[in-house]
Structures are given as structure tokens and as C-alpha cells.
Amino acid sequence: MPVIAGLLLLLIIIPHFLSPYYQELLIEVLVFGLYCLGFDIIFGFTGLLNFGMSVFFGLGGYLALWSIVHLGTGISLSLAVTVIVSAMFSIGYALLISRFKTHYFVAFTIVISMIFFYIAMALRPITGADEGLTFDVPNLDLGFTTLDFYDPVNKYYFIFLICLFVFFLIWKFFRTPCGRAIIAVRENEDRARMLGYNTTWLKVAAFTISGVVSSLGGALYVLHLGFDSAHSFFWIWTARAVWWTIIGGAGTLVGAFVGPGVLVFFEDMISSWNADLYLIIMGILMIVVIMLAPQGIVGTIQNVITKRGKQS
Amino acid sequence: MTEVLRTEGIVKRFGGFLATNHVNFTLNEGEIKGLIGPNGAGKTTFYNLVTGVYQLDSGSVFFLGEDITSLRPDERCRKGLVRTYQITSVFPRLSVYENIRLAAQIGFSGNVSPFRGTSVFKQVSEKVFQILELTELTDLKDQVAGEISQGDQRLLEVAIALGSNPKVLLLDEPTAGLSAKETGTFVDKIRQLFDGGIVRNIVLVEHDMEVVTGLAHTICVLNYGEIIKDGPTEEVCSDAKVQEVYLVGGKVNT
Numbered sequence: 014m015p016v017i018a019g020l021l022l023l024l025i026i027i028p029h030f031l032s033p034y035y036q037e038l039l040i041e042v043l044v045f046g047l048y049c050l051g052f053d054i055i056f057g058f059t060g061l062l063n064f065g066m067s068v069f070f071g072l073g074g075y076l077a078l079w080s081i082v083h084l085g086t087g088i089s090l091s092l093a094v095t096v097i098v099s100a101m102f103s104i105g106y107a108l109l110i111s112r113f114k115t116h117y118f119v120a121f122t123i124v125i126s127m128i129f130f131y132i133a134m135a136l137r138p139i140t141g142a143d144e145g146l147t148f149d150v151p152n153l154d155l156g157f158t159t160l161d162f163y164d165p166v167n168k169y170y171f172i173f174l175i176c177l178f179v180f181f182l183i184w185k186f187f188r189t190p191c192g193r194a195i196i197a198v199r200e201n202e203d204r205a206r207m208l209g210y211n212t213t214w215l216k217v218a219a220f221t222i223s224g225v226v227s228s229l230g231g232a233l234y235v236l237h238l239g240f241d242s243a244h245s246f247f248w249i250w251t252a253r254a255v256w257w258t259i260i261g262g263a264g265t266l267v268g269a270f271v272g273p274g275v276l277v278f279f280e281d282m283i284s285s286w287n288a289d290l291y292l293i294i295m296g297i298l299m300i301v302v303i304m305l306a307p308q309g310i311v312g313t314i315q316n317v318i319t320k321r322g323k324q325s
Numbered sequence: 326m327t328e329v330l331r332t333e334g335i336v337k338r339f340g341g342f343l344a345t346n347h348v349n350f351t352l353n354e355g356e357i358k359g360l361i362g363p364n365g366a367g368k369t370t371f372y373n374l375v376t377g378v379y380q381l382d383s384g385s386v387f388f389l390g391e392d393i394t395s396l397r398p399d400e401r402c403r404k405g406l407v408r409t410y411q412i413t414s415v416f417p418r419l420s421v422y423e424n425i426r427l428a429a430q431i432g433f434s435g436n437v438s439p440f441r442g443t444s445v446f447k448q449v450s451e452k453v454f455q456i457l458e459l460t461e462l463t464d465l466k467d468q469v470a471g472e473i474s475q476g477d478q479r480l481l482e483v484a485i486a487l488g489s490n491p492k493v494l495l496l497d498e499p500t501a502g503l504s505a506k507e508t509g510t511f512v513d514k515i516r517q518l519f520d521g522g523i524v525r526n527i528v529l530v531e532h533d534m535e536v537v538t539g540l541a542h543t544i545c546v547l548n549y550g551e552i553i554k555d556g557p558t559e560e561v562c563s564d565a566k567v568q569e570v571y572l573v574g575g576k577v578n579t
Contacts, residue, residue, distance in 0.1 A: 190430045190445060191437040197427045200416040207376065209402035209431045209489055218439050 036165035046270035051227025057264030060199030065122035071246030073228025074235035103224025133243035145242025262309030335384030359541030405492030417471030428488030476507035
């Protein structure tokens with residue numbers, strides 16, 4: 014408990030000690046963390062390696078952008094639009110995809126994400142294709158006051174609160190009967206079915222929650238940049254979700270934020286020195302983590318703590 | 326006597342192989358029925374057909390008077406038609422307690438909704454503790470299921486099945502791989518559960534004839550996917566045809 018309280022306090026006061034550059038970087042960590050949280054729900058908790066995460070990242074971003082540009086909504090309403098539309102989209106995606114298993118499942122999700130990328134590239138008038146679209150991010154209307162969303166500190170607190178809220182909801186969810194049942198599907202789907210669970214339905218539920226959370230991450234990223242392009246549908250975003258989550262610790266929830274937290278700053282450090290070196294080091298790091306600590310950073314720390322607890 | 330489980334002329338082919346050939350099987354209320362037969366006789370296939378894992382080629386399955394032929398496996402389980410597995414199939418990385426809770430919570434939270442909170446866990450937990458008592462697994466409740474002994478895992482299989490409120494329990498070689506001592510404990514446990522009215526209707530697939538004759542009131546013998554004999558235990562064991570295909574002097578002929 015004191016650790017969690019201390020960490021929260023640190024996250025609350027930290028923007029005041031950082032330069033605007035690092036404030037922006039910290040915002041990216043939160044946004045990517047939310048996106049990875051969605052991936053962790055489907056990969057770490059449901060056991061499905063969904064290689065179509067970029068679809069949700071891209072879609073979330075464009076939903077927020079379209080809603081602001083074409084419907085003239087504010088920031089909060091654009092996020093509500095993102096949640097509702099991405100939930101409906103995720104249900105359709107899940108119904109289509111849940112009939113596939115193992116390698117076919119993975120291959121099919123990659124194909125879907127590539128299809129979405131090429132569609133986004135082709136729809137230049139509404140997506141801006143690879144040059145993308147820039148838009149004016151409206152002020153954040155909170156009812157009692159309006160805040161300038163271009164101010165990184167305001168932006169940070171708004172996104173931090175959303176992340177905290179979503180994280181709490183998901184953490185709570187995996188303690189409910191439905192959440193536990195989804196974990197049972199990860200452990201042994203056939204057995205879960207023979208216990209009386211409609212596992213298809215549970216997977217659809219997991220996909221929907223995952224899709225909404227990841228889309229929200231994509232939407233916040235676009236609001237943060239004031240820009241979106243068809244590249245947000247590119248598979249590289251799926252790859253990022255995978256390595257950030259695995260290095261952070263899949264199936265731990267916290268790991269989804271720790272992964273980007275470590276790697277975004279790491280990338281920034283290395284890139285300012287030599288940009289090409291980053292990918293080489295990333296590759297080596299990925300191999301080392303998978304071979305030596307497949308539980309990721311958070312999972313490994315948890316294991317050490319449980320072992321200590323057993324010994325004493 | 327009322328029938329709790331009945332199959333009517335069920336047929337299953339795998340390519341050209343007739344795995345189940347017009348089987349008419351009946352389980353009456355308050356009965357433990359042994360289902361025996363040589364390897365490949367179609368016992369496990371029969372379970373998979375009854376529980377809905379495999380689709381029937383023809384025939385029907387009736388459970389408590391209702392035609393369940395078109396129901397999915399999870400729907401059949403929720404109605405109380407529950408099986409255990411020949412190869413131990415618990416959730417190996419979850420705790421013993423969690424294994425049973427996953428089975429037990431369905432009875433309370435119905436078709437699990439993502440909007441339902443944890444309030445139901447209080448009732449579920451009471452039930453899990455009852456089952457832990459019944460199966461004498463209370464001391465192991467916090468252990469990881471994959472790390473407990475083979476005998477305890479077999480008991481856990483039964484405990485999980487009990488969590489699903491079984492009206493009919495289908496046991497698939499529950500004592501396979503157990504030592505003589507563990508087998509004895511297991512048989513006593515099943516008899517206790519039956520006598521205590523926890524599960525009143527049991528089908529038992531088993532190779533160990535001592536276990537079968539010790540528990541079953543009636544025995545049904547399968548050979549090449551067909552029932553060749555069905556009747557009271559003593560009668561079946563002394564039947565000449567059964568002895569020819571399966572038993573030699575009460576021992577398994579393999």
C-alpha cells in the first residue's frame with residue numbers, strides 16, 4: 014500500500030519538476046500505457062495474441078479527430094464517441110475473429126490490420142493518407158472551467174486521471190466473476206467450456222474491453238499531437254504494443270505502463286545519440302527478456318516478492 | 326425407477342470407423358453405473374457425445390426427460406451433466422481454491438455478465454469451502470493446482486465437478502495412475518459422496534475392475550462401439566460373452 018501511495022504521489026507532482034520536453038514524453042508514456050493496457054487484457058489475461066492492435070489504435074485516433082473536426086465536439090465528447098463506436102466495432106471484430114484459433118488466429122489478425130492500413134491510405138480525403146491531417150485541439154471544457162489543452166501540464170493531468178480511472182476499472186474487472194472466467198479461458202479454454210462457460214461470449218467480452226481501452230489510448234495520442242495519419246494503422250503499432258507489454262510484464266496490468274515508461278525514455282536517450290542503434294539494442298533487449306525473464310519487469314519483481322514471502 | 330440420462334440409437338463415425346454404433350444407454354436415478362470395455366471400445370467417445378463435445382451423426386440424448394441433443398457443451402454442463410477427465414485437466418497455474426470457485430460461481434452468477442460485481446463471491450466462497458471439506462482438500466486450498474500430488478489432483482477433478490452442481494456425474498478413469506492406497510481413498514470418497522446424497526447418479530468409466538465392482542450397481546459393457554451387455558454387476562461379471570471379450574477371471578484382459 015505505501016508503495017502504491019508513494020508512486021501515485023510521485024506521478025501527481027512529477028510534471029512540476031520536468032521541462033516541457035519531458036512533460037510531453039511523460040504524456041506519451043501514459044497514452045502508450047493505456048494502449049498497452051488494452052493489449053494486456055487480450056494477450057496477458059485472455060491468452061489471445063491479437064496482432065491487429067494497430068486497428069484499434071488507428072481507429073481510436075481517427076474517431077476522436079473526426080468527431081472534433083466534422084462534428085465540432087469538445088475533447089470529452091470526442092472521447093465518448095471513441096468509446097461507443099470502438100465498442101461496437103470491437104464486437105464485430107471479435108465475432109469475426111473468435112472462430113479462428115492458434116496460428117490461424119494470429120495470421121488472420123495481421124491480415125485484418127494490413128487491410129485497414131491500406132484502406133486508410135486509400136481514403137486520402139478523410140484520413141489524409143501518409144501526410145496525415147493536422148487539426149486544432151479545442152480547449153478542455155470541464156463545465157466549471159476551461160483549460161488550454163496545449164499546456165502540457167493540463168494535458169498531463171487530464172490524461173493521468175483517465176488512465177487512473179480506466180486502470181482501476183480493469184483491475185476491478187479481473188476480480189469479478191466474469192474477469193476470473195476470462196482468466197480460466199486463458200488457462201484452458203476447452204476445460205472452461207466444460208465447466209459451463211460460453212467461452213465464445215467471454216472472448217467477445219474480452220475483445221470489446223480490450224478494443225475500447227486501446228482505442229482510447231489511440232484517441233488520446235492524437236489529441237496529444239493534434240495530428241493523425243494513416244500510419245497509425247501500420248503494424249508497427251502492434252509490434253510496439255507487443256514489446257512494450259512483454260517487457261513491462263504481460264498479465265500484470267501495471268506492466269502495460271511500466272513497459273512504455275522504461276522504453277520511451279530509453280528510446281529518447283539512445284536516439285539522441287544514434288537513432289539506428291535503438292532498434293538493434295531493442296532487438297537484443299527483447300531476446301534477453303524473453304529468454305531470461307519472460308514475465309517481464311513487473312512479473313519478475315512479483316515472482317521475487319512471492320518467493321521471499323514463502324521463505325520467511 | 327426414473328431415468329436421468331438416456332441415449333437413443335446414437336451413432337458416431339470417424340471417417341470409415343464406426344466409433345459408436347446405435348448405443349441405447351440408460352442411467353436410472355440413484356444408480357452408479359460402470360461403463361467398461363477394452364481399449365478403443367468407444368467409452369471416451371461416448372462421453373464426448375453425451376456431453377456434446379462431438380456432434381452426433383444420428384440419435385438423441387435425453388437428460389432428466391429433456392432432449393438435449395442440440396445443446397452446446399457449456400449449456401449441458403449448466404443443466405447438471407458434468408464430467409471429469411481421463412487425463413487430469415485442472416487449471417494448473419491457478420490455486421486449488423480458484424479451480425473450484427471457477428466451477429462454483431456459475432451456479433450463482435448465471436451467464437457471467439461483465440457488469441456484475443464481486444458481491445456474489447460471499448455465497449460462492451461458502452460453497453467452495455463446503456466442497457473443500459467434502460473432498461478433504463481444505464489444507465491444500467492455497468496451493469497451485471499443478472503442484473499437488475496426482476491423487477489430490479484426481480480429487481480436485483471431482484471437487485471441480487461438484488462445483489458445477491452435478492445431477493449426473495460422468496467419471497472418466499478417475500483412478501488411472503493412482504497407487505493402490507490412493508485408489509482406495511478415492512473409492513471411499515466417491516462412496517461417501519454417493520451415500521451422503523451429494524451426487525446420486527454416477528457413470529464410471531474405469532479399467533480397474535476392483536473399483537468398478539466395488540462401486541457400481543450395474544455395469545454396461547461396450548465393445549467395438551456397441552453395447553454387448555447391460556445389467557446388475559454380478560450378472561455382467563459372470564456372463565460368458567463378457568468374460569470372453571473383456572474379463573478373464575475378473576481381471577482385465579489386455
